[in-house]
Amino acid sequence: MKLQLALDLVNIEEAKAVVKEVEEFIDIVEIGTPVVINEGLRAVKEIKEAFPSLSVLADLKIMDAGAYEVMKASEAGASIVTVLGATNDSTIKGAVEEAKKHGSEVLIDMINVTDLEKRAKEVDELGVDYICVHTGYDLQAEGENPFEQLQTIKRVVKNAKTAVAGGIKLSTLPEVVAAAPDLVIVGGGITGQEDKKAVAKEMQQLIREAATV
Numbered sequence: 001m002k003l004q005l006a007l008d009l010v011n012i013e014e015a016k017a018v019v020k021e022v023e024e025f026i027d028i029v030e031i032g033t034p035v036v037i038n039e040g041l042r043a044v045k046e047i048k049e050a051f052p053s054l055s056v057l058a059d060l061k062i063m064d065a066g067a068y069e070v071m072k073a074s075e076a077g078a079s080i081v082t083v084l085g086a087t088n089d090s091t092i093k094g095a096v097e098e099a100k101k102h103g104s105e106v107l108i109d110m111i112n113v114t115d116l117e118k119r120a121k122e123v124d125e126l127g128v129d130y131i132c133v134h135t136g137y138d139l140q141a142e143g144e145n146p147f148e149q150l151q152t153i154k155r156v157v158k159n160a161k162t163a164v165a166g167g168i169k170l171s172t173l174p175e176v177v178a179a180a181p182d183l184v185i186v187g188g189g190i191t192g193q194e195d196k197k198a199v200a201k202e203m204q205q206l207i208r209e210a211a212t213v
């Protein structure tokens with residue numbers, strides 16, 4: 001089980017400062033969609049150059065032009081690129097094929113997919129690397145979380161790795177790790193804390209303990 005730090009509400013310099021603080025406790029740095037909108041793929045490139053031992057995920061939330069956008073993100077240094085599960089199979093297949101050429105991976109974000117079980121089974125047959133349940137900011141604000149959805153994908157996904165994102169905090173992490181996803185994605189649960197290092201350290205500990213049970 002890996003820990004991914006999601007950086008969403010920062011510029012490149014702020015992103016570097018946060019990663020520097022917690023780098024020893026995380027496996028993957030996510031350049032979040034708002035950062036890509038503000039800074040472009042330069043953010044992926046600069047973070048990868050500054051922290052070569054960490055994997056970088058580009059949260060492009062691709063909906064079309066899968067191959068082209070995966071190519072650009074991979075060239076910038078992304079090891080993982082996100083594509084929306086709500087899009088069509090052609091876009092996903094194009095993204096997967098292109099990622100293979102670059103040695104990168106595709107994470108399918110199932111945000112707002114209405115029939116999660118059906119779509120997860122379909123997407124799982126397309127050779128994707130990760131299937132991720134995700135409660136976005138706007139639904140988090142309405143009190144939703146991705147924990148029940150995680151149980152669903154754990155039950156039906158047979159090939160891909162599973163991931164979970166959306167408002168995960170230190171207090172809710174035990175419930176998440178108990179479901180044994182392959183990847184736990186945390187943004188505000190680390191970046192919004194005063195002592196980011198201490199929180200990231202505790203999160204890594206919980207994840208490691210769960211992996212040895």
Ligand SMILES: O=C([C@H](O)CO)[C@H](O)[C@H](O)COP(=O)(O)O
Nearest residue numbers: 006032033166167168186187188
């Ligand atoms: O993908 C995300 C969101 O859509 C904004 O881009 C976040 O990275 C993801 O939700 C994780 O962040 P937190 O919810 O703050 O943990």
